[in-house]
Amino acid sequence: MFKKICFLFFINLLLIGCKSTESILNGNKTALKNNYLDGNSIALYEGINDTTFVKLKNFSSNFIFDMKYATEDNFLKKKVYDCDDCYLRLKTIKSLINANNEFLSKGYRIKIFDCYRPLDIQKKMFELVPNPDYVADPKRGSIHNRGGAVDLTLVDENGNELDMGTTFDFFGPEASHNYADFSKKIRKNRVFLKEIMIKNNFKPLNSEWWHYNLNESSKDNLANFKWDCN
């Protein structure tokens, strides 16, 4: 009798287990479908050096792009890229895809504002705004020029940006991670972004909530190649 009760209890546990797994799978149908796409891209990494510059779109179709410097909708009010594209070193792409997969599993995805920036473009930006508080001095260069920095935010399933308190490239104390005078919701959104980025090998920049550097990427060389616009 005791054995029978134990057996029934065990079967019940199995059924409960299966039921909860099924509901999680159903709830994340879109995310799983998208993860499947990025799972395939792992094979594409083979044979490519981690420091090689690659195009994000060749490895993932799960990001939203709003490349501000390829438009006049930026603090410079000038289009400084001939066309929009997101190039980064392969190691940065890998970590970024891992972070995005984690956001996707929670119903969000990354929207990108800027990636690798050729050194000549950095010079052009510094000529327009020669203030190192706003634009990195091209003599030192920025991590964007090294292919290890990315400017981003998060969007929900409908493509709406999460409220981060300020717009991208807002210059003021409100852009800082340390700025505490925001609603609980805004602070929660920033922390949500920051924690998953940190977990995936990125380091936040305290003064700009949208900017993330891949760890150790300051050791990589400055670069100046231009991507093909055709």
Ligand SMILES: [Zn+2]
């Ligand atoms: Zn940046």
